[in-house]
Amino acid sequence: MQKILVANRGEIALRIMKTAKKMGIKTVAVFSEADRESPHVTYADEAVCIGESPSNQSYLLGDKIIKVAKNLKADAIHPGYGFLSENAEFAEQVKANQLIFIGPDAHAIKIMGNKLAAKEAVKFYNIPMVPGTEDPLDDIAEAKAIAEKIGFPILIKAAAGGGGKGMRIVKNIQEFEIQMERAKSEALSAFGDGSVFIEKYIASPRHIEIQILADSFGHTVHLFERECSIQRRHQKVIEEAPSTVLTPKLRDKMGDAAIHVAKACNYVGAGTVEFLLDDQNNFYFLEMNTRLQVEHPVTEIITGLDLVELQIKIANGEDIPFIQADLEISGHALELRVYAEDPLNNFLPSVGLLSTYKLPKGDYVRVDNGYTQGMTVPIYYDPMLAKLITYGATREEAILNMLNAINDYKIDGVETTLPFGEFVCNHHAFRTGNFDTNFVNMYYAPELIDKATEKEARIAALIALKQYLKDINQLKLPN
Structure with a gap:
């Protein structure tokens, strides 16, 4: 494989290109008018504008993307996540044009893309379902x-x-x-x-997902779990690996179930099997995502693997170079999705000019980033700016490193989820691991934040008053 077209934008396009470069593979960026100055465009070896800013006039134009790939003599297309990544018809078209689709085949995408079809496919393996x-x-x-x-x-x-x-x-x-x-x-x-x-409806579940890898020789492994229970509007904001609630026995059981789900659709590539876990540690199959996940970096950090590199090698016909017994968890990793959203206004998008945009740095900090200072966050796409990932030998260290990194991340011009990340990492429920998918509703409703702020202000005022009276008392002259 000599050249890959990355059919995506922002941080994921750049992240894929960095691995390709490390592997000695040239890259092609496609971009819309809104992304003409984006980092992924300047980083790629070649770049082609494929249309206007709306995604249905650019990043969703499968025929046009394939044409660009063929004209520039690319060998493969990596779809990233979102856009065309789980479009079975696009995967078929890529293959029909003698290009490699870096992902599963259309059959697996079709089955797992429909929740009912997915449930039917995995019934044979007696996997627990809601x-x-x-x-x-x-x-x-x-x-x-x-x-x-x-x-x-x-x-x-x-x-x-x-x-x-x-x-x-x-x-x-x-x-x-x-x-x-x-x-x-x-x-x-x-x-x-x-x-x-x-x-x-399972009222207080945790959202646990298992990363799997499968090659074309029938070899499938799991790369442990990710905890994805901190969500807003059923969408993840903070992820971590490993989970605080999985025992080794439960981890093995869920990992085996995930492998069986992959085998149920003859899966090849990197994929994620999602489960709900109730308060009695019963788990239920939810769905399978037939692509790279946004939160894949936390798995990379605790396993020492490059999932994009493995995707490329598997798509190129290579086998997985390790077995399940070779894999082990090392340390702990957290990821905060840095969205241009206003957390105190129902996480609504906050678009505008990034007048200040400075990334945190450090030995235990990784930023998968898609923006630079001076860029405007467009209204046309998902408002994620970057992913802030931290590592620690323990969960406590990873949380402390995340708090320090949030403090070092400087953004002006838009509201972001950085303050939300700080709130979560400081919250007792999160620190103790005693949380589920209702965290935001229970602890982060605007009225709850306002109430907490008022209480803090009252306490601060009382402390100030006490100090003032003490100072006045000390200034009084003796009789």
Whole structure:
């Protein structure tokens, strides 16, 4: 493999290119008008503008991307994550044009891209699944009856999607009908498919995912777990590896289950199997992501592996150069997704000019970055600026290094999730490992933050008053 086109933007495009360069492979960047000055464009060996700023006029134009790859004599296309990374039709087109798709084949993408099809595929392996329906639901009366049988609260979910879209928690029968209509409408808008299904709602789960690798020779391994329970709007913000709650026995059990999920669709490449873990340590298969995950750096740090390098080698027909017994966890890693969002305004995007943008540095700090000072954060894409990753020999060290790195990260011009990261890392529930996916709702609602700020202000005022009275008292002349 001599040349790779990276069909993505921002930090992930740059991160892939750095590994390619390390491997002696040339890179091609594609970019939209909004990204003309982006770091991934200047870093690549060659770069081609493929369209206007909106992604449907640039990064989602599979035919145009393939044409660029062929014109520049690239051998392969790496899709990164998002955009076309889980588009089975694009994977097929890449292969049909005698190019290598650095990812699984279309068959695996199709199966795992539909949650119901994925559940059907893994049934043979007796992998635990949340009680729910096995087929899409259209009839409201039938759906109501099934929901009552499963027992409220239940979760209505889009069959074709993820990221919290087309998902509704239903607490009782009275609100079922309106929530189902909303879920179907949102699913149709987001994925072009309004199919939904029902699952029992697990009230306080942890979100645990297992990284897997599989080569074309039938060899599959897992690279341990990532804890992804700190989320907003069902989307991850902070991830860590390893999890604080998995015992070695449970880790092995979940790892074996993840390997079986991969085998169920003849998976080849890097992928992630996601599970829910309840408060009794029962785990349930959630879905499989057929691509590189945003949070892959924490796995790289605790294993010492380069997942992009392994992706490229597997796509190039090489086998995995180690077995499960060779792998071990070393230390602890945290990742904070640095979004241009306002955490105190429901994490809404905060776009604008990065008038100050200085990255933290240190021996135990890694920043997978996509921006430079003076750039404008565009409105057209996911607002993630970078990923801040820290390492420590222990979890406590990794948290301390994260707090120091957050303090050293300087950004002006937009609101970011850095203060949220600081809040989480200082919170008792997180420090003790006693948290789940409800962390934000329980501890970070704006009214809770305002209340805590008021309390801190009152305490500070009382301390100041006490000191003032003490000082006045000392100044009084003796009788």
